[in-house]
Every structure is written in structure tokens, then in C-alpha cells.
Amino acid sequence: MTKPNQSCCGVIEEARIEAREKHDRRAKPQPWIVLKLAVGLTVAIIGYSSYVYIGTFCLDMIRRNSNALGNEAMGVAFLVVFCIFLFMMLWSYTMVVITPPGFARDFVEANKSGYGLPPTRPRLSETLTDIRGPSYELMSPTVDLSRNPSHDPGRGNKQRNPSTTSNTLAGSTSTKDRNSQTTAASNDPEEAGVANTLAAPIADPHTLTMRPESVTRTESSSIDLPPPMFSRRPPTTPILLPEYRYCNKEKILKPHRAHHCRACGACVLRYDHHCPWVGQCVGAFNHKFFVNFIQWACVFCFWTFGTLLGVNLRAQSRASSSDINPQQIVVIALAALFGLFTMTMIFTQTYELMVNQTTVESLGFRAMKEREKATLSQMHALWQMGAKRQTKRRWDNEWGKIGTEGNLWWLGSARANWESVMGRNVWWWFLPIGHRLGDGLTYPTNPRFDSEGRWRRRREWPSDLR
Numbered sequence: 459m460t461k462p463n464q465s466c467c468g469v470i471e472e473a474r475i476e477a478r479e480k481h482d483r484r485a486k487p488q489p490w491i492v493l494k495l496a497v498g499l500t501v502a503i504i505g506y507s508s509y510v511y512i513g514t515f516c517l518d519m520i521r522r523n524s525n526a527l528g529n530e531a532m533g534v535a536f537l538v539v540f541c542i543f544l545f546m547m548l549w550s551y552t553m554v555v556i557t558p559p560g561f562a563r564d565f566v567e568a569n570k571s572g573y574g575l576p577p578t579r580p581r582l583s584e585t586l587t588d589i590r591g592p593s594y595e596l597m598s599p600t601v602d603l604s605r606n607p608s609h610d611p612g613r614g615n616k617q618r619n620p621s622t623t624s625n626t627l628a629g630s631t632s633t634k635d636r637n638s639q640t641t642a643a644s645n646d647p648e649e650a651g652v653a654n655t656l657a658a659p660i661a662d663p664h665t666l667t668m669r670p671e672s673v674t675r676t677e678s679s680s681i682d683l684p685p686p687m688f689s690r691r692p693p694t695t696p697i698l699l700p701e702y703r704y705c706n707k708e709k710i711l712k713p714h715r716a717h718h719c720r721a722c723g724a725c726v727l728r729y730d731h732h733c734p735w736v737g738q739c740v741g742a743f744n745h746k747f748f749v750n751f752i753q754w755a756c757v758f759c760f761w762t763f764g765t766l767l768g769v770n771l772r773a774q775s776r777a778s779s780s781d782i783n784p785q786q787i788v789v790i791a792l793a794a795l796f797g798l799f800t801m802t803m804i805f806t807q808t809y810e811l812m813v814n815q816t817t818v819e820s821l822g823f824r825a826m827k828e829r830e831k832a833t834l835s836q837m838h839a840l841w842q843m844g845a846k847r848q849t850k851r852r853w854d855n856e857w858g859k860i861g862t863e864g865n866l867w868w869l870g871s872a873r874a875n876w877e878s879v880m881g882r883n884v885w886w887w888f889l890p891i892g893h894r895l896g897d898g899l900t901y902p903t904n905p906r907f908d909s910e911g912r913w914r915r916r917r918e919w920p921s922d923l924r
Contacts, residue, residue, distance in 0.1 A: 487723025496734040497555060504548070507792060510785045511540055511762055515769075525783075527769045536765055543758040546889075550751035551736070553890040559741025560727035560898045566710045688837045690830060690853040692864065693822075696910035698903070713899045715867070717818060727898040731817040742898030746880055749807055750890045752800045759797030766790050814867045814875035823861050830860075856915055858906060864913050868904050 518526040519533025526533070695702065703712045705725050712718075717729035719739050728742035740748045767790050770782055810820055830850070838845045862868050869875050879894050886892035903911070906919050916924055 547754040550890040554747035557744040562725035692913040698911035756800040763793035812872040
């Protein structure tokens with residue numbers, strides 16, 4: 459019964475993939491009215507909240523109406539602070555809406571001959587649920603044997619078990635046979651590095667030092683054996699090569715960190731994400747203004763929420779018969795909802811800026827951490843937390859940390875990463891003025907990677923970075 463179920467699931471998945479591919483072929487950019495619909499909704503919510511706060515809350519106190527919840531001085535103070543926060547939020551929102559994110563077609567000439575796509579398929583989760591095109595950072599890893607010779611004895615026997623692999627690694631294959639074998643990484647990045655029997659590529663097998671308990675060496679062997687099957691296996695895709703950056707939809711060679719957005723129908727420079735609340739993508743030229751907007755929106759929402767809720771609770775405690783304005787209850791709920799949402803966005807965006815990652819790039823690091831977590835679960839029991847930490851610490855000593863030293867675009871410090879988007883002037887960090895550093899087309903790369911964008915081991919880094 460197992461095989462028919464698996465076959466049925468496979469047919470269903472194939473049908474879903476084919477249906478999605480047909481949809482992509484005839485997909486068109488969203489109409490302008492659809493893109494800007496959420497902008498109108500946002501302005502309407504801000505306008506309604508301002509009307510309730512000013513007209514039924516502050517002015518009642520200033521005019522000393524019978525239903526006022528405070529005195530005149532309180533009404534004036536609340537009104538002034540509210541207007542300041544409202545102005546800063548609207549200013550930031552206007553800047554992020556009217557500033558284009560930067561489109562690759564405006565800077566790169568079309569190349570209809572093309573470079574062709576990499577010999578990989580996008581992940582199923584990307585193909586089915588994401589409005590973006592496939593990210594070249596997230597492509598399945600491939601290995602170029604001409605650049606990274608590796609050893610995978612017994613590759614021809616596809617049905618061998620781990621014990622057979624161990625016996626083979628123990629020396630049953632000669633050096634000449636090992637050099638003639640080939641290695642290919644898994645096409646499914648969700649399974650990469652999890653209890654597989656493929657050896658990771660190494661730059662120089664003569665300089666690789668292994669732990670004694672990792673593998674079994676023959677007495678006659680003069681070189682170290684490949685790494686154990688339980689090890690960190692970063693993607694080996696040369697993402698800096700042109701063929702991994704060609705967009706078949708716009709027929710252009712995308713600059714580094716640019717991605718195609720299906721909603722906008724264009725390749726966006728330093729693509730972060732498509733935000734319906736601003737009616738366009740967040741990219742190289744408006745990312746700073748987006749961060750300014752969520753900063754002031756968070757302050758505006760929590761000020762509105764805190765003052766309305768606090769004054770109404772105080773009034774209820776003093777006079778139990780007083781009625782609460784239902785419109786103020788609605789605004790309190792809206793302020794709490796959007797306040798929590800923008801606060802979460804601030805934490806996420808701040809972290810990603812300080813490690814120099816975009817939202818779409820962070821998905822690749824998250825997937826790698828999940829694969830590594832699965833590998834550790836295969837290596838150690840659930841209660842062996844100390845052993846898991848030691849193993850992870852050993853991998854970090856060999857490769858560096860995943861989110862920072864293993865980031866191709868990491869500039870070496872959190873401040874440098876932050877300033878590359880928010881600017882060096884401290885006032886620019888909070889005011890919707892100024893501009894980001896750089897042209898949006900070129901970015902310095904992490905020297906811990908090779909010239910084609912592969913993460914190298916610590917021993918291969920420049921000496922001053924080890």
C-alpha cells in the first residue's frame with residue numbers, strides 16, 4: 459500500500475508543478491490600480507484614526523466638553539505630540555511610495571542571446587507559493603569538479619548502505635580509482651547535508667586534517683580521507699557567474715542581489731521584498747525610507763494606543779457610569795494591531811540590515827540552519843545538548859558563522875552593514891532624508907568567499923581574517 463500512495467503523491471506534486479509553470483508563463487504584472495489599492499486603504503486608516511483621536515479625544519478636552527476625558531492642558535499636549543508623530547509618519551510614507559526601488563532594466567542593456575539558466579530547478583516551496591522569481595542564491599548546490607576535486611569512492615553502486623560506504627572509505631578503492639570518480643550534490647536543497655554519503659568538495663586533499671574518530675585510514679594511505687558524512691556542507695553554487703544571474707523574462711543580466719518580482723514584472727535592484735502597503739517593491743533606493751516609515755509608524759501606533767487606552771481606563775475607574783466612545787475602541791484595536799506588526803518589522807529589518815541580508819537572502823541562511831539542525835539531530839540524541847553545541851562550535855571553527863562570516867555580502871561589522879543602507883549621518887537613520895551608499899549595482903564581497911561566490915573554509919581565508 460505504501461508504493462501506490464507514494465506514486466499518487468508524486469503524480470499530484472508533478473501536476474501542481476506543471477500547473478504553476480503554466481501560470482508563470484502567462485502571468486502578467488499586476489495592474490497599477492491593484493498595486494496601489496493597499497496604499498489607499500492605508501491612507502484611509504490613517505485618516506480615520508486621526509479624525510477620531512483629534513476630533514473626539516483631544517478637541518473635547520480643549521473645548522472642555524461634558525464628555526471630555528481630561529483637562530485643557532492634557533488635550534493640547536496630546537494633540538501636539540500626535541501631530542508631530544503623524545507628520546513624520548506621513549512624510550516617511552510619502553517618500554517610500556514615490557521613490558522607485560530601482561529597476562535593473564534602467565541600468566542594464568538587454569541581452570536576448572542570454573546565458574541560459576543554471577542546470578537546477580527552483581525549490582518546490584518557491585515555485586508554488588512565492589510571487590518572486592527563483593533566487594539565484596537559493597538554487598540547488600552544484601559542484602564543478604574542475605575547480606573542486608573531491609573523492610566519492612564507489613559512486614557507481616547507487617544502492618550501497620552506510621556500512622558499505624565505510625568499508626570503501628577504509629581503503630578498498632585505489633587512489634587512481636578515487637580520482638576518476640565524480641561527485642554531484644543533491645538537487646533537493648532541503649536534504650543537502652543530512653546523513654548523506656557524498657563527500658564535500660575540498661580544495662586540497664593533502665592539507666585536510668581529519669579527527670581520528672571521523673574516518674578509518676589504511677596504513678598505506680599517504681593522504682587524509684574526505685570529511686565525514688555528518689559535516690557542514692555549504693552550497694557550492696558559483697552564484698557570481700553570469701549564467702546564474704540571467705533573467706529570462708526581461709532578457710537582461712541582473713546585477714548582483716537583484717531579483718525579478720512577478721507582481722511588478724521587473725527585476726529590482728537589491729530586492730528585499732514586495733510590500734503591498736507601499737504599492738511596490740522595497741529595493742536599493744527606497745529601503746532606507748521603508749525603515750524610516752516603520753519606525754515612525756510604530757511610534758505613532760503605540761502613542762495612539764497608550765494615550766487612548768490609558769485615559770479611558772482612568773475615566774472608567776473614576777466614574778463607572780461614563781460611556782466609552784465606540785470609535786475610540788476601534789482606533790485602540792487598530793493601533794494595537796499595526797503597532798505589533800510594525801514593531802516586528804523593525805526587529806526583523808534591523809537584524810537583517812546589521813548582518814547585510816535582504817529578506818529574500820535570509821531565507822537561504824534559514825534553510826541552511828534548518829538543514830544543519832536536522833544533521834545534528836541525526837548525530838546526537840535529543841538530550842545531548844552539550845554534544846550538539848560542541849559539534850556546532852567545531853563547524854564554526856572550521857567554516858565561520860553562517861549568518862555573518864558565511865554571508866557573501868557581509869562587510870565585517872554591524873555598523874558598516876547598517877550604514878551601507880541607512881547612511882553615515884545619524885540623523886538619516888531616523889529622518890526620511892539622504893540616500894543610501896553605493897549605486898545599487900555593485901557590492902563588495904566577503905573575502906572569505908572565492909571569486910565565484912563559494913564559501914571557503916577558515917584555513918583558506920586571508921591570514922588576517924583567520
